[in-house]
Amino acid sequence: MTATLIPPVSATDGRPAHRDPNVLRWLGAYASSMLGDSVYYIALSWAAVQAGSPAQAGVVMSVSALPRAVLMLGGGVLADRLGPRRVVIGSDAVRCAAVLAVAALLFLTSPGLWPLALLALVFGTVDAVFLPAVGALPARITGKDQLARVQGMRGLAIRFANVVGAPLGGLAVAAGGATAAFGLAGLLIAVSLPLLVSVRVRDLPADDRSGAREETPWxxxxxxxxxxxxxxxxxPLMLAIALGDLGFVGPFNVGLALLADQRGWGASGLGWVLAGFGAGAGTASLLLTVRGRLPRAGLVAACAILAGSVAIGALAYVPSLVAAVGVALLVGLLAGLSGAMCGALLQTQADPAYLGRVTAVSGLVSLGLAPLSMPFAAAAIAAWGIGPVYVVSAVVCGLGGVVVLCAPGLRRAELPR
Known part of the structure; x- marks a missing residue:
């Protein structure tokens, strides 16, 4: 279904994004899809562990990473050529069908690991198309002055999916095994489809379309x-995002578990630290949702990155669990603020005709390159200890803030009023 079949939405319709039914339909679709993703990952990990060895389960869980990284840039091209709404609807439909097919297969038989690996491969391939289109869609459903607020709303949806999805997936597994969990994930993704179909989008101006379109995808x-x-x-914004992700991903995906084990906090302590981080990041998203705009966005992003890097380095040296939760909350608040500012600047500074490709590069950095730092972080911690590795990670993050300060155009960048 093309965008021209639906009446185009005006630049703002005179309403803020959190009161715009069109944006709220998009938000509902996005939240439902992300919730389905969270349940899907619980179902996939449980089914893989039940069907094979821990090593085989690890392989299944990592299968989606390669096509996602390799095909991400091509997904950005597809989003810009076909339109992000059409691509998001198509990719969500494929994901829904694949998950429900595996649920049906598991209900009828015990096929082993191969359908799980195939499902992970399909998900990774579709994600390479889905993620750039999701990033490009907000600019086509609301005005530039509302994109920062939309970033906050999107952050809240992600936090909601992370908090609710894991226990919901666990309950589904407990009630009916992986079959029930896959079925629930498919139904949640399916809920997003009629909402997405009802979302109205703006067509690009003719000069934007002709200026961005080349003869071939290459x-x-x-x-x-x-x-x-x-x-x-x-x-420079893309470089700052890359440095921030490379410095952040290792400590928070590997280092926190090792830190909790070393300090004797246990799994419950690790959960409290992660909860503190989530609360801080959620607060930052809520702030943007309510305010809609922060002045001097580039400078705010730089200061948040620099302050957040100091907090990351300090996390390895806090003496107690209570202090660690407090520092993690500060890290989440600052990381959420800088991430939202960077995302809003990316949305508002990029020409809509190029936004799919710009989002694809950002996604490639965050989802393709940054996770590569995790095994290096684990090896470095084993060799030199947690403290030095956290300090180095903080320095790498801080360099992202230095990049912002040293780039006059980015440092002085403002969000539209």
Whole structure:
């Protein structure tokens, strides 16, 4: 279904995003899809552990990473050529069908690991198309002055899915095994489809479409990379995002578990620290949702990155669990604020005709390259200890803030009023 079949939405319709039914339909679809994703990962990990060895389960869980990283840039091109709404609807439909097919297969027989690995491969491939389109869609459903608020709303949806999805998936597994959990995940993703179909989008101006479209997808990709490389705000912003993710992902995905074990906090202590981080990040998203705009966005992002990097380094040296939870809350607040500012600047500074490709590069950095730091972080902690590795990670994160401060266009960047 093309965007032209639905009446186009105006730039703002005179309403803030959190009161716009069109944006709220998009938010409901996004939240339902993300909740389905959370349940899906619980179901996949449980089914893989039940069907094979721990090593085999690890392979199944990691299968989706390769196609997601390899195909992400192509997914950005597809989102810009076909339109993000159409791509999001199609990819969600494929994900829903794949999950429900595996649920049916598990209900009828015990096929082993191969359908799980195939499902993970399909999910990773579709994610490479889905994620850039999701990033490009907000700019087509609301005005630029509301994109920061939409980033906050999107952050709240992600936090909701993370908090509710894991226990919901666990309850489904307890009630009916992996079959029930996969079925629930498929139904949650299916809920997003009618909501997405009802979302109205704006067509691009004719000059934007003609200026962005090349003869072939390959030329589209090269044009997008040239556009990004030559942009005085987006180019340094992408470098800052890369440094922030590379410094952050290792400590919070590997280091926290090792830190909790070393300090004797146990799994419950680790859960409290993660809860503190989630509460801080959720607060930052709520702040943006309510305010809609913060002045001097580039400078705010730089200060939040620098302060957050100091908090990350301090986390390894706090003496008690209570202090660690407090520092993690501060890290979440600052990381959520800087992430939302960077995301809002990316949305508002990029030409909508290139937004799928710009989002794809950002996604490739965050989901393709940054996770590679995890095994290196684990090996470094084993060799030199937690403290030095956290300090180095903090320095890498802090360099992202330095990049923002050293790039005048990015440092002075403002969000639209």
């Amino acid at each position: 030329r589209d990709l090269k044009a997008g990379l040239r556009y990004l490389r030559g942009h005085r705000v987006l180019a």
